[in-house]
Amino acid sequence: MRKTIGILLFLVVIASGCLDTKAAWPAIVADNVLNEEGWSAAGVPQMQSQTQTVAGVKFRINLASMNYRDDGLAVNISNQVQEFTQLTPGEASSASKFTSQLITVRLVLPAGISLPSELMNQITASKIEQMASQNNIKDFHETNSTKTTLSGGKEIELKNYEGLIDFEGVTIKVKGMLASWPDKGSDIIVLGVLPAEDIVITPASGNPETIKINSGEESRKMIRLIQNVK
DSSP states (O other), rough: OOOHHHHHHHHHHHHTTTOOOOOOOOOBBOHHHHHHTEEEEEEEEEEEEEEEEEETTTEEEEEEEEEEEEEEHHHHHHHHOOOOOOHHHHHHHHHHHHOOOEEEEEEEEGOOOOOOOHHHHHHHHHHHHHHHHHTTTEEEEEEEEEEEOOSOOEEEEEEEEEEEETTEEEEEEEEEEEEEEEETTTTEEEEEEESSOOOOOOOOSOOEEEEEOOOHHHHHHHHHHHHBBB
């Protein structure tokens, strides 16, 4: 019933002629938090527009996306890889590029109204598929959800995911985190992926080499980043 009411209210606003959609602006992580946790922005904000149709009514959604990466983990992995003597240059290079990632997306609708839950679910599902595809994650599925509190005091639901990545001939378990909430006449979606276990690489001519991953610490850092997205 609540979903139906949400869609009806949404259509009333759209039908009233309030079809202008202002430009989206990036949902960013505070610089001090990035510096303290060893993360950084990866590239510049990406702007995009989408046309959606609800009950025959077309409207535009503007989006701004931002990518972040865990430089600290990347350096840690690179330092460990340098100690391995049996990896090929290609294996060492691939391992050194592996790290945790986070993407933030801000969506702006006409008149600054918030997304109905059905549309939010559709868009988040597409972002999950995109993240899984870009990182070659298989069987990326939700496992449970918890609560966390944003830096401004708002409590949100944090959905947890698991999946698998084929990496240098082995399969690595990864975790995912997803959250969304309304913010200043827009909606924010955040989605992160991090390694969930040690990475074991077996060179063709040698013994297995293990890259140690502190999954608990990676999870803590990512949750803190999500808490400080504005």
